[in-house]
Amino acid sequence: MTALALTPAKAATRARIIRLEHLLEGMVNVPVIGRVGLDSLLGLAPGIGDLAAGALGVYLIWEARNLGASRGTQIRMLANVGLDTLLGSIPVAGNIFDLFFRSNTRNLKLIKRLL
Structure with a gap:
């Protein structure tokens, strides 16, 4: 995979993706458990919470597509989100x-590997 030139627009997109990942995966430090984010918290709402978290994950894939991620990378990303959404929906x-x-x-x- 060839790294892409980091233009100002791509740098802004990368920063946006990093902020969203932090919000979804590590926004709060919980003693014993570690860092948790909106993805885990939304998962507490049966069904709809996991779908909402999955939709935010798909947005990251959309941004990666806009940055020029290959189809293979996008499929790997979609598999990650799909697995998380599917298994996360189990009570x-x-x-x-x-x-x-x-x-x-x-x-x-x-995405970082891409850039």
């Missing part, structure tokens, strides 16, 4: 899964 076990499988953090790493 109780899904909430625990959300604490450890951070699809948005994984996707941010893919």
Whole structure:
């Protein structure tokens, strides 16, 4: 994969993606558990919360597409979000899964590799 030139517009997009990932995955430090974000908190609302978190994850994929991510990278990102949304929707076990499988953090790493 070839790294893209970081233009001012791409740098702004990258900063926006980093802020969203922090909001979704690490906005609050919880003793014993560690950092949790909106993804885990939304997952506490059965069904709709996981769909909302998944929609925010898809937005990160959209931004990666706009940055020029390859189709393969986009598919990997979609698989991460899909797995997180699907397994996260399982009551109780899904909430625990959300604490450890951070699809948005994984996707941010893919985007950073791209840039």
